[in-house]
Amino acid sequence: MSKRTGNIGIYTAHGRLTLAMIKGKDFKSVSVDIPENIVSRGEIISKNLYATFIRDTIKANGFRAKNASFVIGADQVFIRNVKIPKMADEQIKYNLPFEFRDYIRGELKDYLYDYAYRPPMVEKNTEGDEQTLDLMAVAVPVEYFDNVSEIVQKAGLKLVKALPEVCVLERLLKEFPTPEEQKIERCFLDIGNSATRLQIFKDGKYKLAQLIDIGINHVNAAIADDMNIDFELAKTYLNTKYENCDRSEAAMNAYRDISAEIIKGFNYYEMSDMSSRLNEVVIYGNGGMIEPLVELLKERISMHVITMNEAFPQFNKDGMFNVMAASTGVLLDN
Numbered sequence: 001m002s003k004r005t006g007n008i009g010i011y012t013a014h015g016r017l018t019l020a021m022i023k024g025k026d027f028k029s030v031s032v033d034i035p036e037n038i039v040s041r042g043e044i045i046s047k048n049l050y051a052t053f054i055r056d057t058i059k060a061n062g063f064r065a066k067n068a069s070f071v072i073g074a075d076q077v078f079i080r081n082v083k084i085p086k087m088a089d090e091q092i093k094y095n096l097p098f099e100f101r102d103y104i105r106g107e108l109k110d111y112l113y114d115y116a117y118r119p120p121m122v123e124k125n126t127e128g129d130e131q132t133l134d135l136m137a138v139a140v141p142v143e144y145f146d147n148v149s150e151i152v153q154k155a156g157l158k159l160v161k162a163l164p165e166v167c168v169l170e171r172l173l174k175e176f177p178t179p180e181e182q183k184i185e186r187c188f189l190d191i192g193n194s195a196t197r198l199q200i201f202k203d204g205k206y207k208l209a210q211l212i213d214i215g216i217n218h219v220n221a222a223i224a225d226d227m228n229i230d231f232e233l234a235k236t237y238l239n240t241k242y243e244n245c246d247r248s249e250a251a252m253n254a255y256r257d258i259s260a261e262i263i264k265g266f267n268y269y270e271m272s273d274m275s276s277r278l279n280e281v282v283i284y285g286n287g288g289m290i291e292p293l294v295e296l297l298k299e300r301i302s303m304h305v306i307t308m309n310e311a312f313p314q315f316n317k318d319g320m321f322n323v324m325a326a327s328t329g330v331l332l333d334n
Contacts, residue, residue, distance in 0.1 A: 006065025008058065008157065009327035011165075012039065013073050014192040014215075014286050017054065020327040021063045029317075029324045030061045041194070042075055044147055051154030058155070068157035069330045070148055074190070074197055074209065077164045078103050078111075078139040081118070081207070083132050092135070100139045111139040116167070118205060136206060138164055161330065166199060166206045168329040173204050175312055175332075186280035189262070191287020193217045196258070198265050200278065210269060214261045216286050219254040219293075226250035238290070247292050255293045259300045266301070284308040288322030 006023035012034065020029040038049045058065075082099050084092070096115060097108040104111055118134035145162065152159045169188050176182045183203045190197040192215045200207040216238075223245050224234035237245045245251060270276050281303050287293055288307045298305040308325045309316045315328055 006063075007067040007069055007160065007331055008063055008065045009069050009071065009330040010054070010152070011071040011073075011327040011330070013042075013190075013326070015039065016286070016323060017057060018324050018327040019054075019057060019061070019063065020324060020331060021065050022331050023065060027317075028061065028063055029320065029328065030057065030063075031320055031323050032057055042073070044151070047147060047151050048154065051151045054151070054155040066158055067160045068152045068155075069161035069163070070152060070159060071168055071326045071330050072140060072144075072148075072162055072164045074165045074199070076140065076144050079164060079166060079206065079209075080137045081205075082135050082137050084135065086131055086133055092133075096137055097139075099137050104139055110142055112142055112145055114138050136167075140164075163330055165326055166209070168326050169199065169201065170204065170206055171332050172312065172325065172329045173201060175314070184280060185276060185278045186282060187266070187278060189281050189283045189287075190285040191215060191258070191283060191293070192285050196262060196265075196287070198262070198269065200269065200276075208269075210265050212261050212265050214258055216290070218257060219251055219290070222250040222254040223248065246290060252292065252296075255290075255296045258287075258293065259296050262297065263301060266303075278303065280304045280306070282306055282308060282311050284322045284325050286323065289320075 006021060009020040011018045015034055016031055017034050018031045021027065034053065038046055038053055044050055078100055080099055084095070092115060096113045100111065101108060115135045115137045118136055148162065149159055173182050185200065185202040188199045188201065190199065194215045194217050196212040196215050198210040198212065220231055220234045220238055223238055224231045226248060227234065227245065266278065270278065281301055283294060283297065283305065284307065294307060308322045309319060312321060315321050
């Protein structure tokens with residue numbers, strides 16, 4: 001981790017703000033729910049309120065830092081693994097937008113583009129020089145990035161880094177103790193409120209993602225219906241395990257629905273890529289904090305299934321790394 005100055009990792013997903021800080025040997029982390037009048041369904045409602053909320057959360061939890069590293073959520077960025085002829089950086093920057101012309105919404109000029117090299121460059125000429133470049137290319141809406149920059153500045157911080165979530169996950173892969181463990185084909189399974197995202201990595205690199213339209217809100221709705229209570233109250237009941245509602249028959253049936261859709265997603269991936277050898281699943285996000293759901297997934301998925309807490313015990317100081325992984329990972333040195 002960077003130790004020269006205080007740096008706060010910021011990540012927003014699933015209605016939750018997570019902050020992590022490293023300053024010398026001092027490490028702090030916190031996770032708080034974001035009021036719906038600030039962020040709703042992943043969209044920022046008020047930049048001023050959001051900046052104030054971040055600033056107040058930082059102050060209330062004793063964070064003392066001037067710099068911020070922001071994690072760009074997977075739903076805000078387009079990512080492509082591309083192979084192009086060998087060319088200079090200036091040419092890559094010029095051509096990169098055209099790699100996204102069939103994927104992005106709106107005009108090419110409405111996005112910011114960046115890339116990272118993907119060694120090895122396997123195609124060579126007779127002299128052994130590489131003829132192609134493997135790149136991970138990313139595109140982020142200009143409006144979104146400008147909003148993030150403004151919010152961070154209004155929160156009293158200097159934005160020093162902004163990384164897509166998948167890049168943070170790639171960095172976390174380097175924390176596995178052996179090269180063999182780092183390179184196995186695995187899925188980081190992000191179970192959110194309204195959706196679940198399967199993110200496949202192979203040879204230590206991002207491969208692809210698949211979105212499934214089911215998440216923890218399916219459980220909240222089942223509990224609300226079963227107990228005849230408001231949906232928002234059901235969320236509180238589930239989070240606090242009120243009257244063991246997290247293990248009620250209604251909740252367990254909802255977990256089974258979620259697990260069935262996740263297994264369908266894995267089956268589809270394996271059928272579409274017969275060369276796949278997926279053998280590990282790492283659960284994180286809000287779903288990773290629900291023990292009965294994790295237990296059921298471990299029972300039903302025919303692979304090695306662990307949580308972020310279990311995969312990276314060196315970072316799991318308070319049992320919250322399932323939701324703190326992104327804001328912590330963005331602070332790690334390359």
